[in-house]
Amino acid sequence: MTDTSQRDTSGTLGEMGAVVETGDRAGAVDWGIPAPGGAFDAHKPPDAALIGDCVHCGFCLPTCPTYVLWGEEMDSPRGRIYLMKEGLEGEPMDDEMVGHIDACLGCMACVTACPSGVQYDVLIEQTRNQVERHHDRSAADKALRGLIFALFPHPKRLKLMRGPLKLAQRTGLDRALRRTGLLERISPQLAVMESLAPRLGKPQPLPEYIHATGERRMVVGMLVGCVQGAFFPGVNSATARVLRAEGCDVVVPASQGCCGALSAHNGREPEAQDFARRLVDSFEDSGVERVVVNAAGCGSTMKEYAALLADDPAYAERAAAFAEKVRDVSEILVELGPVAPRHPLEMTIAYHDACHLAHAQGVRSEPRQLLEAIPGLELREIAEAEICCGSAGIYNVLNPEPARELGDRKAANIVRTGAQVLVTANPGCLMQVTSAIERAGHPMGMAHTIEVLDASIQGAPASALLPDQTAS
Ligand code: SF4
Numbered sequence: 001m002t003d004t005s006q007r008d009t010s011g012t013l014g015e016m017g018a019v020v021e022t023g024d025r026a027g028a029v030d031w032g033i034p035a036p037g038g039a040f041d042a043h044k045p046p047d048a049a050l051i052g053d054c055v056h057c058g059f060c061l062p063t064c065p066t067y068v069l070w071g072e073e074m075d076s077p078r079g080r081i082y083l084m085k086e087g088l089e090g091e092p093m094d095d096e097m098v099g100h101i102d103a104c105l106g107c108m109a110c111v112t113a114c115p116s117g118v119q120y121d122v123l124i125e126q127t128r129n130q131v132e133r134h135h136d137r138s139a140a141d142k143a144l145r146g147l148i149f150a151l152f153p154h155p156k157r158l159k160l161m162r163g164p165l166k167l168a169q170r171t172g173l174d175r176a177l178r179r180t181g182l183l184e185r186i187s188p189q190l191a192v193m194e195s196l197a198p199r200l201g202k203p204q205p206l207p208e209y210i211h212a213t214g215e216r217r218m219v220v221g222m223l224v225g226c227v228q229g230a231f232f233p234g235v236n237s238a239t240a241r242v243l244r245a246e247g248c249d250v251v252v253p254a255s256q257g258c259c260g261a262l263s264a265h266n267g268r269e270p271e272a273q274d275f276a277r278r279l280v281d282s283f284e285d286s287g288v289e290r291v292v293v294n295a296a297g298c299g300s301t302m303k304e305y306a307a308l309l310a311d312d313p314a315y316a317e318r319a320a321a322f323a324e325k326v327r328d329v330s331e332i333l334v335e336l337g338p339v340a341p342r343h344p345l346e347m348t349i350a351y352h353d354a355c356h357l358a359h360a361q362g363v364r365s366e367p368r369q370l371l372e373a374i375p376g377l378e379l380r381e382i383a384e385a386e387i388c389c390g391s392a393g394i395y396n397v398l399n400p401e402p403a404r405e406l407g408d409r410k411a412a413n414i415v416r417t418g419a420q421v422l423v424t425a426n427p428g429c430l431m432q433v434t435s436a437i438e439r440a441g442h443p444m445g446m447a448h449t450i451e452v453l454d455a456s457i458q459g460a461p462a463s464a465l466l467p468d469q470t471a472s
């Protein structure tokens with residue numbers, strides 16, 4: 001999301017014809033006042049001036065996954081912006097409008113593609129907040145969303161799931177259940193949740209303070225994350241090992257919880273703000289110079305805390321100071337420069353850009369730079385790299401069919417690279433792509449960028465990252 005606080009929006013509405021409040025909110029965003037009876041209330045409706053920035057050129061269309069799938073104007077960025085404009089002008093929030101908004105993956109490929117700098121990221125978040133306040137969802141949809149948000153942003157509850165899940169994986173019960181198709185018949189969404197669960201390894205709890213190897217170069221805080229912490233503890237351990245090897249003291253506050261990304265991306269503004277406040281509290285007195293994140297979706301939201309808490313007098317400044325410190329782990333490692341020797345890893349990898357790293361944070365070169373510096377490693381690019389894999393936070397659970405199509409499309413492009421290992425930097429992408437690659441029947445190793453780097457620094461053999469079938 002981009003800061004809109006410096007925009008001059010006074011009276012600049014293009015074709016909108018709606019009114020913009022210029023009042024006395026000096027330095028604040030000018031929110032349009034929506035027409036009475038329309039889709040939106042006056043609390044941060046989609047910004048009329050940002051809507052007016054769209055010149056309808058259509059350059060964003062080929063990168064939009066839903067437009068690529070269905071070819072429908074209203075399922076393109078341009079179409080959705082048009083719906084927002086209509087809502088501001090008085091169109092009610094009906095099921096059709098919400099359907100097109102819900103179908104957006106929030107992948108932000110359109111933000112990258114747009115030559116006019118349209119801030120669709122800001123617009124979709126504003127619109128989703130309105131949808132969650134005003135749209136009466138079906139009982140089934142409410143129940144599913146209730147289950148997701150009672151579970152995913154709560155690390156302790158997720159960790160409680162590890163025991164039964166691991167038992168099911170060990171005994172083969174998960175695969176047997178999948179073969180019966182029973183869960184699919186009861187609820188396709190629950191079936192997707194089951195199929196996405198990664199193979200669980202050992203829990204790897206981290207101490208609250210980890211000292212740098214050798215001379216200390218920086219003190220960094222580390223976000224453990226919800227899904228990352230519960231289902232990919234090896235990624236967090238690898239992150240801590242690499243950071244300490246590169247001269248960082250690593251602080252892992254035990255009080256930290258969810259960063260609020262899932263809530264922010266799904267229109268649950270008050271909940272996202274609560275999570276953000278608690279995370280700011282956790283890191284505030286820890287003395288860290290940077291806060292390091294290894295999950296793309298979390299990092300993109302944490303970098304936007306200034307906007308998320310801008311209206312909270314007790315937190316606005318503190319949130320802005322916190323957001324300034326947030327870095328993806330690849331950014332911090334490139335900023336520091338390497339000191340730990342890299343050992344060769346003779347293997348080919350395909351690097352998948354997580355949307356919330358590439359499109360939302362603009363972090364593309366750093367992971368590639370780190371991977372390409374590993375001796376023996378060959379990096380291969382994936383065709384249609386800008387198109388989302390269909391994970392998109394909880395999109396693949398809420399919208400299993402298009403997510404599956406996008407996953408299969410991504411898997412086919414990955415397999416075409418001929419690489420042995422797929423590398424990416426987001427737990428959601430890892431789960432989505434692993435599931436799609438399994439469906440494709442093409443065994444591949446799957447790893448987070450930091451796990452590859454860790455293996456190189458530790459001098460681990462390439463076979464540690466390869467699938468059993470291809471390990472030699
Ligand atoms: S965020 Fe992604 S899915 Fe949504 S309109 Fe933009 S490109 Fe399309």
Ligand code: SF4
Nearest residue numbers: 054055057058060114
């Ligand atoms: S590329 Fe930008 S200006 Fe062109 S239609 Fe898409 S959002 Fe509008």
